[in-house]
Structure formats: structure tokens, C-alpha cells
Amino acid sequence: MMKAMKNSIKIFLGATLMILFSCSEDLLQRDPISSFSAQGFYQTSSDAQAGVYGIYDAVQATFSINFAYWGEGRADAVNTNQAGDPFLLQQNTLNSILASARWNNIYETISRANYAIKYVPTVFEGDSEFGIQLVAQARALRALSYFYAVRVWGDVPLILEPYESIQQDIFPTRTSKELVLNQIEADLLFASANCRANFGGQRDRILITKGGADAMLTHLYMWKKDYASAIQSAERVMNNNLYSLVTINDWSRIFTQGYTNESIFEIGYNEVQRNSLRILYALGSDSNFFPSVSFRNAFEEGDLRRDLIYDVTETQPRKIWKYFGQGFSDESPEPSDKNIVMFRLADIILLKAEAHHQLGETIEALQLLNIIRTRAGLPNLDIQGAIDLYGDVESAILHERLIELSFEGHRWFDLVRTGKAIEVMNPINGLNDEANLLWPIHEDALNRNPSLVQNSFYQ
């Protein structure tokens, strides 16, 4: 018995050793289970779809609070009592440790888009329409990111390939903004041509469609002062039967409920994927921004939007009601689940009005302006009326944008685009240097990347 046991042990030992030696490589190969290895993703069309939704996820994070810091914080519609970004932006004392000087989320979005743009086509055989539509969305979101980056920091590193190895140049330099703008145009033209016209239902508002690409193109051309192209793309938006202006009775719902027919692209949020709208606008004395005196005084008599935009019951209004509805008074500093409307039809109509005016087509400009004024319960303006009230037609349109698009993150870029930023802000905070119109690059970015040079004003 002993001997048998001895032998069996020998056999067991020998066998185990052989097994262990022969398949040690397999024993030690462990692939991820709940995630993909870098090489293991982008195998199927559902991977491709998921990769693109992942870009939207980064977009949610990017604009959660920064749509207002970037688009409103430095402009005249808001005022603040809040230390940190709101105060420093409003006082025009920007520094390189501002939260809004970080571009981390923008580049994370770009990185995800670059992965999708490179790998989505590898999933599909030949020219799959679905694949091209996905790439078109990815390129549109990349363009959106770069468009903000260029407007906030000027020259920025232009990265069009995903980072997959430490051997790549991980210390990119800044690319001139003209080149970046050209890339944005190329991406948006591709998106305009290849995005889906519609998805059906609510998805038409929260995913990038052809209309969304056209709306972005309109903004891009206005920024580049290419007014004829802006008019063309705006026309495509206005002719798109997905979009129509809501009535003034439903105007509030554009923001409080979302998914209205006026919306072209809004970033979707929900109970778990939340943003900072409440903290930005709705906490009363503690919110980041409240309506400035000049903004409150800018309303024309009889403007039906006023009661919908801010708390008119207070002599010193502190709450912006626009996103939460008239009478909203909950002061809890919690995140919000409302969508953030990025582009809507009224915005594009007013941009088109501005473009016509720039090309001397004032009649067309006023026609478009009056569409928006009429809805707000205001009388039509003719040229003389515009001059009497606002000095000139351009100012009348800009004023209309100030009210109609208030707190939606357009005001600062409107001021910069039309060259009025210094004129408007100098009396408020002393802004007087063109170079100061850009943000500083965040200290952390400079520390991490020695190839970056700070914007001249902040050196």
C-alpha cells in the first residue's frame, strides 16, 4: 500500500510539474473581464456605437458648469458674490489656477473622439453607412470641443490621432488658431454631409444630427466672419423640418423640460448624470451668478420673457428662473438634472439676421429679428426704431440675443466675436487689452507639458 501510494505521489508530482511548466503562459494570461484591453475594444458595431456614446459622456462633463463660466462669466448679464471662478471672471482678474482655465475635459472628449474616428471604420467592412454616421458624430463632437478651445485659449494643441503608446509625442505644442478653425470646419462639413438627418423622438435633440452640424457651422462662420457661408448653413437649419419656434407659452419648457421642437442640440442629463445648473443660477444668495442690474434694465416694456427668466419678485433678484421655471425657490446646493441647451432655432435665426446685416441686407435682418421680438410680445422694429432704441441694427440684434439667449452661454462669445467685449466690459471691470480676451492656460497643464507657452497677457 505504501509503495502504491509512493508511486501515485510520484506520478501526481510529475504530472503536475509537467502541466505547470507546459502551460504557464496560459495560466498567466489574464484578459480584463469587465472592461476591454486597449486592443480588445472596437471589434463589433455595438463597440463602435458605445465608443461614440462615450464621447457624449465626456461632453456632459465638459459643459456641466463651464458652459456658463466660459459663455457668461466674463460678460455683462451676470453678477456674482461668489469667490473663485465667478468672482475672478466677473472682476476680470483671471489667473492660471481657475477651474475654467482647465481644458482636461475638452481634451478627454477629443481623445475619445480620436479613438472613435480611427477605430470605428475598422469595425465595418467597406463603406458602411452606419459607420460613417458614427464617425460623423465623433467629428462633430471633436469640432465642438476645439471650437470652445479656440475661443477660450486661442492657439491650442491640435491632436487628431489617439494616444496609444508612450512612444508618441506626449508633449504637443500649440497650433495656430487658424489651422484649428480649418480643422473644425472640415470636421463640421463632414458631419453636415454624413450625420443622420434624424433619429426619431427625443434623440433628435440630444444627439448630433445634420441640423446640429449645420448649427455649429453657422456659429463657426459667424466667428470667422464668413457671413455668406453662415447664411447658407443657417438656411439649412431653418429649412430643416425638425425645428420650429415654440410659442411664448412653451418658451420656458425649452429649458425646464427640454426636447422641444426649437432645440437643435442640447446636452442630456438625468437624475444620475447631473450638472451644475442649480449651483450656477438657482440658489438665491448663494448661487454663482445672478442677473446684473444692467441686464435687468435692458428689458423693453412688455417683454413677456422677463418673468420667465429671473425672480422678479425681489428688489435685488438673486435667482435665475430660466432653467427651473417661474417661482422656483429651492435653495439646496445640489446638482441638477436639466438638460443644457447648446443650440436652438432662435439662436440660429438671430445669427442669420446678424449675417444679413453684415452683408448690408438689413431688411432680411430685421425680418428675422422681428420673428423673435414678436414671440416675446414686442413690437416690430424698423431701421429707425432699431437706431432709436439701440443705436444701430447690429446692436438691436445683439440686444435681442442678450435677452432671448440670456444665461445660455452665448453672451461672452457674442461680445468677442463682434468686437464689443472691451467696449461693454471696460466700464464694469476695466477690461482693456485684446490679449486679455483669452483665458490663461491652467498652471497644471503648463506644469505637465513643458512645450506649452502661456498666453501673452498672463505671462
Add this chain to the structure above:
Amino acid sequence: MSQININALFKFAGSQLVFRIRLLLLFIFIGSLSASAQESSIKGRVTDSKTGEPIFGAIVMVKGTSKGTSADIDGFYSLGNVSEQDILRFSYLGFETKELRVGNLSELNVSLESSTSDLNEFVVVGYGVQEKRNLTGSIASVSSKEIAQTNFQDPISVLQGRAPGVQVTSNSGAPGGGMTINIRGNSSLNAGNSPLFVVDGVPIETNVTSSLNGTENFGLNPLADINPTDIESIEVLKDAASTAIYGSRAANGVVMITTKRGKSGKPQVDLNIHSGISTVSRRLSVLNASQYRSAVIDSYRNANSNEAIIPAVLDSLSAVNNGDFDWQSELFRVARQNNVDFSIRGGSDNVRYAWSSSFFDQDGIILNSNYKRITSRLNVDFDVSDRLTIGQSVSYTNAVNNRSNAAGSGNLSIVRELLIRPPTFAMYLPDGSLNGYQLGRRNPVGLAELSTNINKSNRVIASQYAEYRIAEGLKFRSSINVDFVSMKEDTFIPTILDFREGYNTGSVRSSNNITWANENILTYQKQFGTSHNFGALAGFSYQDWKYERAGLDGLFFTSDNIRTLNGAGTISNQDVNIATEHSMLSYFGRVSYDYERKYLFEANIRADGSSRFGRDNRFGYFPSAAVGWRFSDEGVFSNANFMDDGKLRFSAGKTGNEAIGNYTSQGEFMVGTNYLDFSGASPSVMPNSGLTWETTTQYNAGVDLSFWQSKLIINFDAYIKNTNDLLYNVPIPRETGFDFITQNIGSIQNKGLELLISTRNLETKDFSWTTNFNISSNRNMVKSLPENVLTNGFIQNGAYHILKEGYPIGTFFGWRFDGVYASDEDNVNGITNGAQGPVYRGGDPIWHDLNGDGYIDQNDRQIIGNATPDFFGGINNDFTYKNFSLSLFFQFSYGNDIYSEINHQRNSIVRYNNLSADALNRWRQQGDITNYPKPVRDDPLQSMSRVQSRWVEDGSYIKLKNVHFRYSLPSAILNRWKISKLDAHITATNLITWTNYTGYDPDVNSFSGLRVGVDEGSYPQSRTIILGLNIGL
């Protein structure tokens, strides 16, 4: 060979001695079974000199030969073939060895004195046991006796102050709360600094983290699952010679926990019960309601706020603001604890068993926090035949931890709310309901009483082995080990604590962590001639780790009374179902040789292959060697009769660290980056296929001395530990889309000295006094960091620390606080806050303008402290008088700084925070001379929030950590009652602390990795007094 019945020997060996010792004896005996000549025979009886009881299994050897036998159950032995010149050597574990000449005697009765020195003890080493006196490595050990003197319910706490070179700090004073254990300094940047824990040979998983608020709650104690009463000994392997046999997981040392096993003979029944109470060890000052209101008004005024609004908190007539609370009084309580522990240990000829069970129930000092634990263990060994022994150790632990939320600065934190919640907030609303939510703050009493934050775990640690003695000195052992942890966690926050109507939230997580291993070891032990002892070991093992987690988060529960997720109106499923795995294949070996136990030599090697590393770098090789010289046996010293033993030892070797993410080298795409309901995925880890081990090379020199029959024992060790190829998450430009990439960079050095002195100061018939003292000093230094990871010459390591060449890990970096400007004019140089910021005025802090450029910015930061102690240790004094015994254990740490984040929190008003009573001395008007700056709403100049020397405090302390007073019933009474033991004891923990630190307790650590020495405001420590009874049958 004929004289010794081998069967009987094996039976004796197996049946009498505890398992770990048996192994070694087997080596010795099997190695010594060679034939010899014969003369006459001798017999006799071996007894205990103290009790007169027979010593069953005492070893009787003919000196200089391999001839020997052992005493039977009545202590009798007989030995044939001895000559008159032979010297008999009588030995037994725990007794002094005695040598007597045979002469012309035919009967030789011997009484052995119980050993007071620990020199003859055996210690557990990697894959074996070793006689303590023959150690060549550096090993600290803590015995069951020492454990019994404490009231700690986990093995890590026991080590605090008792093992030289082992630094233990508390992350949390919560029942079952986390500890940080650090052996010979931090040797890793982010690959983990926790040692490897091995329980009865099973390497166990210690990364058992809570998946809900895990880090924010300062962790759980993964070893709280082991009942300390079950522990026979804890050994801490420190130098490379001791640890290298564990290779790639041994760079931070190895802690070996050995549980008690059965002995053949009459069953020993033990019942231990205790009950006790705990109170918070210290309370901190806060402002009362009127002092608080005045501070808030100051903060508004100082902010020059154009706000006309009077903050609601000032309205003392408002129903929600008319309170006046010290919230500590509302939340702290006198907490009780109870423990029952029952065991039966014994065995027959072929079977030995140790069976134990315990129930522990401890309330925390914060309302409603509680920890309950049931442990149960069975260790059995069977002798199947002369050659085969099989056995199993199984332990099962069920723990339910009702936790208090300590979550950082969030509004869920009970612990921070204790100190910073406005005293004015009312507890109840006029309608009698709880004031659950006010100004972004949840009511902490409501959180403690009404919310759920519970962690339930089940753990099985099991090991099954078979050991086959193939031939003389040669045996094979194979074991299968399993460590299985299943954890379920629930959280729930009821509607009343939320600001929204009908809005309640709940989460559930369920996780399984299973580690299994197969280990196969061949050992050989042989004595050649009379002087050459040779040993060898070869083995291989395969280990596999799997972790799975599933869970749900829900909102809008139908009722606050249904807290399971089926009651949720909305389910949000986010990153809660994941699985990861990891495997390791290892080959290891050891050879040892000694000549007359005078010249000792040992060498180890281990090869580890890990799935975590890239294909090309999978295997790492970890060799070590040690030599020892017992100089006391050399001629020069052999006449020095004041010295019993003297030994020098040296060791060197290499160990590794593989503690990185399971898939880091491959790169990762994470799923769950969803957009609304659309499933998304995105790149999350940038691949680096070149990743490999972190390796530590360690040199150790030591000396062990024993004087005057072990009245004075000194162990001294000096070491240098160099760690290279540090695994580090190197920050890279965010333009890449990634935050960092894990790389092997740089090196760290630890060097230190450890001294252990134990003395028997006084020994009379009735009275004895012994002292154990240990002190350790470790110097940690970052030796090199690659240029490309440095900014301004250093790496910012979290908010408070930097990593810089030439400086230790735990270096605090920030602004130097030089007091407060008494008036605007005091700022004569017009120093400004940042290049374009406002000029500092009266009441603002005076920051040291390091570079003298006239403004305070990032470049004015400097080193403001260091979290590592100059030295630390403990001293234990044991006094016995007749049947009374008293042990006083002091533990100390000297020269370490604490960054008191909690003091920042409780001195920073922000909006409505309450302040410490120090704020009564705040700057109020021009000309005030004080060290307390003016409170400013929102702190726009970061007066309080910037990392600053004001929050760095001396963390040195001495603690009367443990007092243990025991009365044992005299044996006369015991005999009459037919019981073997009846002891009553009082044990007090954390009785007195001498320190200058102003927080709750200087024994504090942050919860994560390298954030050493930061007091983040964890669950406070408590002072505990228990009464206990030990009964033995």
C-alpha cells in the same frame, strides 16, 4: 535503528507537540536515525521542576550522536546502548535544556526548569519553522501571552509598539476600522506599502475594501476577521533573507499569523468572557451659539460683502436656527462591548484538534455604530499512517459592521459635522419632525439614527494539507488554500434627510473575493556526522485571485421603511457589476547549512510570474542569502560566563512588489461611461507593455546577545533597503486624453536601526518584574526621480505632500504662516495675494514671501513638516506578585508631524461652519495682536484653505496604551474545584496620552496610500475599560 520504535516516535511527535514544532523535530530525528554501538541501558523520568508533573514528549538525546528517545505520557524514558562517558541531553520546548553524564547510573530522573528565556523558542518562518536562536534573518514575534494582555480584537493592533521596525497607525477609531501597517518604512510610491499576511501558511487577501464609501470611511480592517484569541503567535519577517521566499509580494515584509492547534491528551477547555465600556478619548472645543453668530457676522463684514441680507443662521428667533448645541454631546455616547470566546483543544494518538468559537459585540462611541463578529475555527491533524499526516484548518467569520459615515467633506459626513455643524441649527422643527436638511447640511443625528450604512461580510480561510514522509529526512507536503470573502453592503438615506420631496436614495453592493492557491513543497533535512546540519527545500505554487462585484443604486423608494432595492422607483445602474482576476505562478527553494550551530548559512530563491505584467517581463527572480556566526561558542568567549549566547548575522537579498492594477500593462477601455441610457465605453488606461516589478534590495546586519542566564537579552538590527523601478502613475499632459501612465521610475531608500531589550529585573519566590523595551528608527528618502516627472523639482503628491529627491515620503509642502497682520499698516512691503491680487490687510495671515518678489503665489511654498517619526516603539513592564499580575504597556512615537486637516476644517468658517474655541482670539479690529486670522466668508484669499504650516503640528506622543491587571486563582483551589484555570482581569486601553497635538488623537493616519500623517477627521479614538474572566477546565 532497532532501539527506537519509529512508529512510536512518529506517534509521539505527531500527538504531543504542536504542529509547527513537530515538523522541525521530525527533521532532527529522522536525520539522526543512524545505527550506533551499544553498551548498557538507562531509564528514568522527566518532570517539571515547578509542578512535578511529568513532561510527556521530553526529548532525551545522547550528546554528539543521533541517538535518542522521548518520554512517554508519564514522563518515563529508557535508552539502551549508552556508555558511561555519554552525556544525556534532556530538552523540551519551553524548558531549559539540561545535560547530565550517564556515569554508572542505570536510572536518571531529571526535573527540567521552565525556560524563562525565549532563546529556545521556535519561530515560524516562510514555509517552515526555525529555532529562534539559530535565526540568521530579522524576525519580530508577538506571543499569545502578549495578545492576551491586550483587549484588541484584531491582530494588527496587537503589533502596535510591540514589534521593532513595525509602525502601526490607526486610520479610524471606528469598531472594525482600518489600520495602516508599515514594516521598515514606505518603500513604494503607489504600488502599495502593506505587508503580505500569511495565516497558517495561507497568503490572505488584504485588499478587501468596502465598495460603498470605502476610502472615505477610512477603510476596514481586513484582519479583523481573525479572532486574536485563536492566535498562537505573530511573526513579522523583515529582512530579505526571511522574506525573499515570498518573492514578489514581500518587499513590504511578511506578517505570519499562526493559530493554535491541538495537542494530544486531555482536552483543554477555555472560556473567556469580557464586558467593557468605551468613551471618546478626548473632546474638542467648539463655539456656542452666540459666539458662533458673532463669528459669522465678522465673516460677512470681513468679506466686505455688499449683501444686505442677514444670513438666516443669525436669526435666533427662527424655529430652525434657535439651537445651541455642542454636537459632540449629541453624537458621542458611552459604548458597551461584550465578548465570549470558547475553545476546546486536545487530541488522541492519531488525531489532534483545536476547536473554537467566539462572539464579539462592540458599540462605537458614535451613536448607532456597532460591530458584531462571530468567529469559528477548527484545526485538525490526522496521522493516517506512519508516513502520512493530513490536516485542515478552517475558519469562518461573520461580521456585521453598522458604520458611521465619515465621508470627507461631503454633507453625509457625521464625523466632520460633529465639529463644524452650526450650533444654532435646531434638532427638530416646530411640527416635531426632525430638522433633517438645512442649508446643504444633513442632520448628523438623523444620519446616525435613520440612515443605513451597513457592511456584512462572511469570510472563510481554509487550508488543507497532506504531508508524506518519503524517506529519512525527506518529506513532501502539498496544500490547497482558500481565502473567500463575501461582502454585502447597504446604504440608504431616507427622505427626511434630503432636500427634495419624496427623494430618498439607496445602494446595494455585493462582492466576492476569492483567492486560492496550491502549494507543493519538498523538504530535506539531514545531519552529517556530528557537526554538519544540512537542509533544503524546493517548491512551486500557483495562486489565483478573482474579484466580482454587483450592485444597484436606486432613487425614489416607495417608502423609507422598505430599504431593499426592489422598493426603488428608479434604478440607476452605474459601474456596479465588475469582475477582475489575476494569477501568479511561482517556484522557490532554500538551502541551509550549519556547522555545530556555530556557523550558520541560508540561501533562498523564488521566481514569480504574474499576469499583471507584460508578456516580456512576466517573471521576476528574488534571491537572498544569510550567514550567522555564534561567536559565543568560540574559545575566546566560552569562558565568559556572563554571556549565554552571542550571535552575529548578516543577510542580503531582493524582493518585489507587483501591487498595480490587474490590467494596467495592457491598457483598458472602461464601460459605463454612458450618455443618458445609451451605453458608452471609453479609453481609461493608457497601455504600457514594458511595465515590470518594483524591486527592493535589502541588507541587514544584526546581533543577538543573552547575558546572565537570559536576564538580559538584546537584539539589535541595522538595515538598508533600496527600492528601484518604482511603479508610479506618472502625470502626463491632459492633451493626450489621459491623466497619467504607470511607469517604472526612480528609487527610494529606507535605512534604520531596531533595538529590542528584554530584562528580568527581579525574581523572587513571590515577585517578579520583567521589562520589554523596543525602539526603532527608520530614515526614508526618495533617492531619485526622473526629470520628466518633476515640476519645479518635485512631484506634488496629493494636496499636502511632495516627493522630492533627498526628502522622505510624507514631506508636507505649503505656505509658511508667520502670524497675522495686526493692522493694514503692518504690511509695510505691500505684499499682495498673487501678482495682481489684493494687498494683505489687518487680520490677514502673514505668509512667508519665500522668494521676496512681493507677492504670495505657488512659488512661495516650502517644506513645512515631515510625517515620519524620528523613532517609535514601546515598553512593557510585567509584574507578578503571587497570583496577581500587572502589565503596563506604553507606546510612543517621536518627531513626526501631523497635518491636521480637521483643524483646518474646524477653523474655517467658509459660509456657516462652526469654529473651534480658538476663534475667540480672532482678529477683530485694526491693532489686534493675535495669531488667529479674521474669518472671511468664502475665504477668498485662501487664508485657511491653503496648505500651510499653521495646520502642521507636532505629533509626538507617549500613550499608556494598555494596562492589564489579572488575578489567577491559586492552584490549590483550582485542584479542589477540578478546573485548571480561573482568572479575572481588568484591561484598559488608551488610558492616558501625553501629547501636544490638538486633534482627537495623535495616533492617526489618512486612509489612502502615501497621504501619511494627515488627520482628515476620521472616527475618533476611544478609551476602553473591560472586565474579563478566563476559565479553563
